[in-house]
Amino acid sequence: MANKQSALSPASTGFWLLKSEPDVFSWDDLVSRGDQGEPWTGVRNYQARNFMRAMRLGDRCFFYHSNEGLAVVGLCKVIALAHPDPDDTTGKWECVDVRAIAPVPKPVTLAAVKANPKLAAMRLVTSFRLSVQPVTKAEWAEVGRMGGLDAKTLME
């Protein structure tokens, strides 16, 4: 079981969580991009960048609305590996491309995550400032269950 993650060697679990302020780029915006998806630009944190480098094609991500909403609202998937962030002039930063898979029928709020003892170790709770973070398979299943997603959609 590879659910113990070191910050320095972010081995891919295949499950992630991406934060976005809905004012800037919302779940609806990602849905509107369709199959083309969207490059996840603007990440300016080394740990978050390293997690993106560890992502593989087909890895699944929760889409979390920060600042407003404060909830997991959708599922998306990685459709392009880490590549230079086109918005970055320093050459240091990278992004992956993701596209929407399905909305979360009952958005899972941060409060609900915090209230669930099974999710006490989730980075959303323990390292809340990290905008790209790994999710364990158990956390993926639990948040999915809380959100009213069936197992098939969760593993799509």
Added chain:
DNA sequence: GCCAACGTTGGC
């Protein structure tokens, strides 16, 4: 290479 100052994120 330490650490204080500063900037940013994001919940409240």
Added chain:
DNA sequence: GCCAACGTTGGC
């Protein structure tokens, strides 16, 4: 809008 957490910068 405040402020806690924490990452980054830069002086020494």
